[in-house]
Structures are given as structure tokens and as C-alpha cells.
């Protein structure tokens with residue numbers, strides 16, 4: 245048989261390697277910014293056009309390259325950073341594989357201009373899909389500039405896999421932030437489509453954190469500082485009471501390199517145990533310094549993972565360092581609202597006769613009367629307007645026993661509901677009817693007895709569910725936009741700004757009218773009519789938070805996020821006193837929802853207690 249093995253031509257090999265190293269515009273940003281830092285730059289400037297599809301340029305004032313090096317740097321395994329395998333165990337630079345430039349050069353049009361400090365003329369190189377098109381002397385500032393245009397021009401499959409501009413831009417921001425955080429001693433500037441996104445001055449780590457994530461953060465940071473033989477840990481954690489519901493700012497750096505490390509993350513969560521309410525994520529910005537020979541950073545091509553030899557020891561050191569940091573700042577356990585309900589119950593007077601409270605209800609009173617009627621409410625669909633009035637809440641007991649139902653299939657909930665309604669009503673049993681007593685407890689829960697026990701309803705979550713379904717399903721009932729008398733100008737973070745712009749149309753459909761002022765500013769001109777009494781800024785903030793949560797998650801459309809954000813912003817909160825009529829209305833409306841028992845994010849709205857469970861309490 246003939247010989248069949250052949251060596252792949254260089255450009256093919258480079259493109260294959262590029263697939264691993266360069267997945268999206270943000271990968272180019274990472275590699276080129278790291279090279280700039282490795283070159284000893286004191287200032288790095290990133291210029292982005294169209295989320296990197298059109299142009300990514302990185303300009304540094306680092307050491308620059310000679311004419312020969314400028315040509316050589318695009319070759320595979322061309323690196324100045326290691327020369328032998330042993331060097332791998334002493335690495336202090338970001339790069340060392342010599343793959344990045346070869347990869348980028350094979351999938352884009354790249355222009356390099358570079359000049360050594362002590363030379364008068366620099367070098368200009370033009371690359372197109374691994375071919376050197378131009379190599380000539382040129383005038384240029386000292387340092388290096390890489391311009392990357394038409395990324396993936398020759399790899400259509402890659403181009404197609406790019407996400408929306410907003411998502412690609414978010415990835416670029418992530419990379420930029422990681423490198424900027426790792427190097428507060430370097431100034432970083434970033435422009436996107438002509439406007440300045442960041443201008444970060446040289447400073448210390450705390451100043452860098454605040455410059456990137458806002459001055460509000462400053463007072464929320466607690467320093468961590470621990471030096472042991474195995475690891476030195478420095479940096480900051482967020483005070484637990486400011487922990488957030490969305491995975492936000494969580495940064496580990498090992499020897500100046502950003503890493504993801506679920507195991508160490510767990511140590512952090514462990515250290516905050518009992519200080520943070522459930523479902524919240526701690527904030528942290530932590531540097532770990534470890535002898536380079538005791539880690540292996542080479543297990544993943546894009547190197548956001550590392551393997552420590554003393555992983556277990558580092559875990560416990562980290563956990564206790566954070567605990568100690570918090571202790572030093574006397575952050576005592578703070579309870580969250582759910583545990584902290586204040587029971588202001590007057591002492592029981594034995595001599596007074598016990599009277600059943602009388603409830604006077606104006607059944608026509610509807611505190612939500614200004615909201616548009618729900619045209620396609622489940623009750624209406626089933627031909628029984630406000631059926632709870634004749635059936636009582638017991639019917640829902642069975643539904644509540646079920647698992648969280650998928651919002652995508654409200655039909656299954658409707659079937660349950662229909663069965664519940666079809667159950668024969670016991671017309672003699674007053675307690676099961678809507679006239680049954682309702683109590684508000686701790687200004688947070690509505691409690692009502694039912695035949696089969698007792699229902700506890702979380703008022704805030706109940707209203708969230710109601711509003712969510714209203715916004716999600718009811719295009720035709722959306723009542724449009726209310727113009728603000730005094731339009732509000734709001735300054736956003738770059739990520740928020742990108743999110744607003746990409747969702748502007750959907751925001752408009754919900755009644756939000758926003759105008760882009762360029763930079764990071766927008767003006768809110770109009771808000772959803774039925775929420776016009778709320779603070780527009782708060783509302784937008786809540787919507788933005790929902791928009792950004794897992795922005796990569798394509799299963800949940802923008803509509804879901806917007807509905808969620810609006811529902812959270814517009815819902816009555818815990819702590820609000822409700823009248824009897826308001827409670828009744830809330831419950832009636834909750835049980836006409838397709839999925840009454842859970843919030844849109846799957847948390848319980850209603851809990852039930854059976855007589856057996858209560859009997860157990862009296863053991």
C-alpha cells in the first residue's frame with residue numbers, strides 16, 4: 245500500500261490550532277492584551293469596533309520588537325518566553341506557548357506596527373491568513389500595535405457561531421476586566437465604537453476594583469491578607485450583606501492570571517456560610533501567589549484552569565483567611581429578612597373573652613383596579629370568572645403538591661387546575677370558601693385555613709408570579725407607555741448599556757422608552773403605564789439585572805427576562821401591610837395563574853401545613 249501520511253501545510257495546522265485558542269473576538273483581546281502586559285507596557289489601549297467583528301486594536305508602550313522578531317512572532321511555537329521544557333516550571337509571564345499570534349494571523353487580517361525603544365524606525369507587517377503580504381520599515385510610536393480586522397474571514401463556520409453583538413461585547417468586557425484587575429500597575433483604556441468605555445489610571449488593587457465596578461463597592465469591601473508557606477492570599481471579599489442574587493464579580497487570580505476554580509469557590513461560599521442568605525453569590529477579588537513549580541497551568545489551552553499540588557491545604561487556608569478577614573471587620577452574622585420576621589404579638593390577656601375576629605369586606609373593592617383586565621386569564625378560559633369565590637382554596641391544595649411546573653408548558657398546569665375545579669364543591673363547608681379568614685403575618689405572609697390544613701403564601705413572590713404572567717403572556721393587555729414629566733438620565737455600566745441597546749425594541753414593547761445619549765448615558769422618557777408610580781431608575785435597574793442574568797442562556801428569550809424584571813420591580817414587597825381586600829384579591833389572582841405555586845425562577849410561592857404536620861409539632 246502506498247504511503248498515505250503527509251505533513252499538514254502550516255496554514256492548515258495554524259487554523260486547527262486557532263480553533264483552540266481563538267474562539268471569538270474576546271479571545272483575541274485576551275491574547276493581545278496579555279502580550280502587551282508581558283512586554284512590560286505601562287499603558288495599554290484597546291479599541292473595539294462592532295464588538296470586534298470589524299476591528300480589534302491593541303496598542304502598548306512596551307518593549308517592542310526588532311524587524312526580525314516582528315516577522316518571526318507569527319510563526320508557530322515562536323516565543324521569547326521559554327526556551328526549554330524546564331522553563332515551564334518557572335513561568336511568570338502570561339503567554340509561553342507561542343501559539344496566539346500564529347493562530348490570530350491565520351484567521352484574520354492583521355497589521356503589526358512595532359518599534360524597539362532605542363531604534364528610530366519601526367517595522368510594519370501585514371498578514372492575511374498566515375501569508376506575509378507586506379513587511380517594511382515604518383514610522384511608529386515606541387511599543388507595539390496590533391490591528392485585527394475581519395476576524396474569521398476565512399472560517400465561515402466560526403463566524404456563524406458568533407453570538408449577538410451584545411453577547412460578544414460582554415465577553416470582551418469580561419476579558420478586559422480580568423486583565424485590568426490582574427494589573428493595577430498598568431493603565432488601561434478601552435474604546436468601543438468611538439466612545440470611551442474605561443479609562444483606568446495606574447493605582448493599587450482596591451482603586452482598580454472600584455474604578456471598574458463603581459464607587460459604591462468601596463465601602464463594601466473587606467480586605468483579606470494571609471501569608472503561609474504554601475500560598476499568599478491578598479485581596480477583598482464583599483461584605484456578605486451585599487451578596488447578590490446573580491453571579492457577579494467573582495475573581496480569583498493565581499500568580500497574576502485569572503482562573504476559574506469551582507473547588508476554591510466552594511471554600512468562599514463555605515466561609516460565608518450563615519452570613520449570606522441562600523441563593524446568593526459572594527463577591528470576591530482575590531490574588532493567590534503560589535510557587536510556580538507547584539501548579540500546572542497547562543491543563544487547558546485557554547488556561548483559565550489550574551491544578552494545585554496542595555489543593556486541600558489551599559482550600560482550608562483560603563476559607564479561614566476569609567473568615568478572619570470578616571471577623572476583623574466585625575461582620576457578625578446578619579439574618580436575612582426571611583428569618584428575621586418580627587413577631588409583634590400583644591401578650592394574651594386571660595380575663596378577656598376570646599372573640600373570633602370579624603372581617604368586613606367590600607367585595608367590590610379592587611386595589612389593582614387600575615391594571616388592565618386579563619383577557620386570557622385561565623379562569624376566563626375555563627369559563628369560570630373568579631372561580632375561587634365559589635370553590636375555595638382547598639381545590640388548589642392538590643396542585644400545590646406537584647413539582648414546579650415548567651413555564652413553557654402552562655397547559656399541564658391548566659389541566660391540573662381544571663381537575664381541581666371539577667371537584668365537587670362542599671357547599672356547607674364555609675371554611676373552604678373564600679370567606680375564610682385571612683391573616684397577614686410578619687408583613688410578609690398571608691395565612692389562611694383550608695379544609696386540609698393551612699396555606700402560607702409569600703406576598704411578594706405571589707405578586708411576582710401574577711405580574712410575570714401578565715407581562716409574559718399578555719401582549720394585548722399591555723397598556724403602553726406613560727411619558728415621564730421629567731425624563732431621567734441614567735449612567736450605566738458598559739455591560740448594562742450594551743444590554744439596553746440590544747433589548748431596546750422589546751423594552752419599547754413593554755412601555756419603556758429610552759434614548760441613547762452615547763457613552764454610557766441613556767434617558768428614560770417613558771415607563772410602563774401601570775408601573776408609572778414606581779421609581780423609573782429602580783425599575784430599569786431591575787429589568788437590566790434580569791436581562792443580564794445568564795445572558796448566554798438562549799433558552800430564555802428576552803421576553804421572559806423583561807417580564808421577570810418588571811414583575812420584580814412592580815411587585816408589592818415584604819414589609820408592606822395589606823388590607824383584607826388586598827390579600828383576597830392577591831390570592832384570587834394568584835390562583836388564576838397558570839403556575840401559581842412557584843415564582844418564574846422556581847421558588848415556592850405557597851407552602852401548606854397538614855393537620856398531621858401540626859400534630860407532630862405537639863409531640
Ligand code: ADP
Pocket residue numbers: 275279280283304306307308309317322323324325338339340341342343344345346387388
Ligand atoms: P507567547 O505569548 O506564548 O510567547 P505569542 O504568539 O502570543 O506567544 O507571541 C509570540 C512572541 O511575540 C512573544 O513571545 C513575544 O516575544 C512577541 N510579542 C507578542 N506581542 C508582543 C508585544 N505586544 N510587544 C512585544 N513583543 C510581543
Ligand code: MG
Pocket residue numbers: 275278279338339340342344345
Ligand atoms: Mg501571547
